[in-house]
Amino acid sequence: MLRNPMNQNLPRKFKIAFSGCQEDSGLTPIHDLGARAAIETVDGRQVRGFEILIGGGLGPAPQLAQVLEPFTPADDLLPTVAAIVRVFDRHGNRDNRNLARLKFVVKKLGIDNVRALILREREALRLTMAGRFPPIEVWEERRSAPLQPNRSLPLAGDLRSARWRATNVVPQKQLGWASVNVRLIRGDVTAGQLRAIARIARDFGEGTVRATNQQNLILRWMPLGALSEIYAILVREDRAEPGAERLVDVxxxxxxxxxxxxxxxxxxxxxxxxxxxxxxxxxxxxxxxxxxxxxxxxxxxxxxxxxxxxxxxxxxxxxxxxxxxxxxxxxxxxxxxxxxxxxxxxxxxxxxxxxxxxxxxxxxxxxxxxxxxxxxxxxxxxxxxxxxxxxxxxxxxxxxxxxxxxLDWGSDEKFKLETGTGECAA
Structure with missing residues (x-):
């Protein structure tokens, strides 16, 4: 989608979010296009796909996304997304940047009319661009057997590490593995801390670090047997704050x-x-x-x-x-x-x-x-x-x-209302 020439000339930004389950950590209701993973039984067999939502967004005029289709088979995802983008390209406001988002198209035309336009566009794409949309491959990540514990996580007598494990470690569905949530207070992290986190990902995981929409970092595929070592490294780097994605994580x-x-x-x-x-x-x-x-x-x-x-x-x-x-x-x-x-x-x-x-x-x-x-x-x-x-x-x-x-927080100077221009206002 990113390299499609049409997408380089849309009325304005177009945000897409995916969630892998109905808990919806991807925050699909506040995006132009949201896709929540779903499985539906079709003709006696289980089919993977998505619930598609459109027209969400925040800003000074927030709007929750509405359902385009309760279930879209995975093989229909790309033509569906292409159809949504084309409808936005055609009907989005190009005169007023503050109104140039898909949510305003939905508000102006109504969800039923926008849905009809998108589904009609999708049918046209199927006829005119057959073979241009590759099938979505079902891909499952696997790792070799996790490390065995070389020492237990020091819980006894160490309430802070016990709290860190309770709030920042999420067991994966793959037995023996976990995801570690590295809490970044206010989203701040130094270059040296990032290097240490990268070393953890390389030495214990699969070599990648993911930024979350909650201003933290996720280390996936961490062996349960290595949590004590990982925690010790994070403590040395002052990045072992507990409470990730909890009340204290403002x-x-x-x-x-x-x-x-x-x-x-x-x-x-x-x-x-x-x-x-x-x-x-x-x-x-x-x-x-x-x-x-x-x-x-x-x-x-x-x-x-x-x-x-x-x-x-x-x-x-x-x-x-x-x-x-x-x-x-x-x-x-x-x-x-x-x-x-x-x-x-x-x-x-x-x-x-x-x-x-x-x-x-x-x-x-x-x-x-x-x-x-x-x-x-x-x-x-x-x-x-x-x-x-x-x-x-x-x-x-x-x-x-x-x-x-x-005074404002962090300032000892008299408060003065001063604003300029920026990109965020829709």
């Missing part, structure tokens, strides 16, 4: 530190929130049912719309003086069958963001029901109660009393 966009569109320092708030959770809410730090995502502006590069707790940056005047703020959204989920964006709850000054989040999480800790997910907790608790919990953190006294609360 993610953010670059924010105003480097982005032309950024209003607030989302990275500064992300660091502060992670430290606050470890320090004051340690029993919740490894909760896998709540994620915090932060954007430095409404454009959602930090994916705040799809987090249990999402925040995006802005500015507001308190007592005639401007201060950085965050709009706080709650209760998003991408779980199949109940996918939705977060609901706006309150706008809080940036320096009071950690206090507001702490108040919410303390309420969640005390009042959640057993096995209750955060989005269900938000629904059951209701917006009125949640806003009352957040209310004490929505205002500021005059800056003469608390000048530090008018």
């Amino acid at each position: 993610t953010s966009c670059p924010g105003a530190d480097t982005c032309q569109l950024g209003i607030t320092s989302s990275r500064g708030l992300a660091l502060e929130l992670g430290q606050m959770i470890e320090r004051e809410l340690g029993d919740l730090a490894d909760d896998a049912g709540v994620r915090i995502k932060i954007s430095g502006c409404p454009n959602s590069c930090g994916q705040h719309h799809v987090a249990g707790i999402g925040l995006y940056g802005g500015a507001r005047k308190f007592h005639d003086e401007q201060a950085p703020t965050y709009q706080l959204l709650l209760g998003a989920t991408l779980a199949p069958g109940r996918t939705r964006f977060g609901k706006p709850m309150a706008r809080v000054p940036a320096r009071q963001g950690p206090d507001a989040v702490k108040a919410l999480l303390e309420l969640y800790r005390v009042e959640r029901k057993p096995e209750e997910t955060f989005d269900v907790f938000v629904d059951r608790t209701g917006p009125e109660r949640l806003r009352s919990v957040l209310a004490p953190w929505t205002e500021l006294p005059p800056s003469s009393e608390t000048p530090e609360k008018y």
